[in-house]
Amino acid sequence: MGNKQAVFTHEQLEAYQDCTFFTRKEIMRLFYRYQDLAPQLVPLDYTSCPDVKVPYELIGSMPELKDNPFRQRIAQVFSEDGDGHMTLDNFLDMFSVMSEMAPRDLKAYYAFKIYDFNNDDYICAWDLEQTVTKLTRGELSAEEVSLICEKVLDEADGDHDGRLSLEDFQNMILRAPDFLR
Numbered sequence: 001m002g003n004k005q006a007v008f009t010h011e012q013l014e015a016y017q018d019c020t021f022f023t024r025k026e027i028m029r030l031f032y033r034y035q036d037l038a039p040q041l042v043p044l045d046y047t048s049c050p051d052v053k054v055p056y057e058l059i060g061s062m063p064e065l066k067d068n069p070f071r072q073r074i075a076q077v078f079s080e081d082g083d084g085h086m087t088l089d090n091f092l093d094m095f096s097v098m099s100e101m102a103p104r105d106l107k108a109y110y111a112f113k114i115y116d117f118n119n120d121d122y123i124c125a126w127d128l129e130q131t132v133t134k135l136t137r138g139e140l141s142a143e144e145v146s147l148i149c150e151k152v153l154d155e156a157d158g159d160h161d162g163r164l165s166l167e168d169f170q171n172m173i174l175r176a177p178d179f180l181r
C-alpha cells in the first residue's frame with residue numbers, strides 16, 4: 001500500500017473539491033466509477049491530465065441516468081463539446097449538479113439548459129413540447145402536449161415574447177418546483 005501510485009496530485013484533488021460539492025472520498029469514489037465504465041480507456045493515473053473521454057453510450061447506461069428520459073440532453077449539456085462524451089471533469093460536474101448538495105438556483109440553471117434543446121438560450125414552444133413529451137414519457141397525445149405547453153407559456157412567459165428566458169424559467173420554478181426533477 002505504502003508506495004501505491006496516487007491517482008491525482010494533492011493539488012488536483014483540492015481543485016476538484018473546490019469546483020464540486022464533493023468530499024475527497026466522494027471524488028475518489030466517482031473517479032473509480034468513471035474508470036470502471038471504460039477501464040481500457042481511462043488510466044489509473046491522472047497526474048498528467050490525460051486527454052480522455054468516456055463515450056455517451058456508457059455514461060447513459062449508468063443507474064442514475066438510464067431511466068431518465070433526459071439522459072442524452074443531460075450528457076450533452078455537461079460534455080464540453082456538446083456531444084455527450086465526457087471527460088472526468090465533465091463527469092464530476094454533472095454528478096455535482098445532480099447531487100443533493102447543489103443549490104436550487106444551480107439546478108434550475110442546468111435544467112434550463114437541458115430543456116433548451118436547440119441551445120439558443122430560450123425555451124421556445126418547440127423546446128417546451130420536447131420537454132413535456134419527455135417529462136410525461138410520451139403518454140400524452142399531441143393535443144394534450146400542446147395544451148400544456150400553451151398553459152405553461154401563458155403562465156410563465158413574463159415578458160410575453162412567446163418564449164421562456166432563464167429569468168422566466170426561474171420564476172416558474174419558484175412556483176412549480178416539480179419541473180426540476
Ligand SMILES: [Ca+2]
Nearest residue numbers: 116118120122
Ligand atoms: Ca431554445
Ligand SMILES: [Ca+2]
Nearest residue numbers: 161163164165
Ligand atoms: Ca419570455
